[in-house]
Amino acid sequence: MAIDDITKKAQAFLKDNKVQDALKSEKAEEISDKLLDSVANAAKKVSGGKHDAKIDEAKAKADKHIGNE
Known part of the structure; x- marks a missing residue:
């Protein structure tokens, strides 16, 4: 299967109403x-706290696009 085929199938999958509902659910x-908290905490640990504000900003931007809040 070519990468173009995989991309088209992924795009079609993400456009499905049931998938969109699931992505906007409370469980999502x-x-x-949890995932964003874990990644942010790991990044803060690696950076030694030098970039905490930027990490928090990136986390907040990502969180706006995922889930229902």
Whole structure:
């Protein structure tokens, strides 16, 4: 299967109403919050706290696009 075929199938999958509803569900919000918290905390640890504000800003921007809040 070519990369173009995979991309087209992924795009079609993401446009499906059931998938969109699932991505905007409370469960998706819970999972995304946990994932974003983990990634942000790891990034803060690696950066030694030097970039905490930027990491928090990036996390907030990502969180706006995932889940229902």
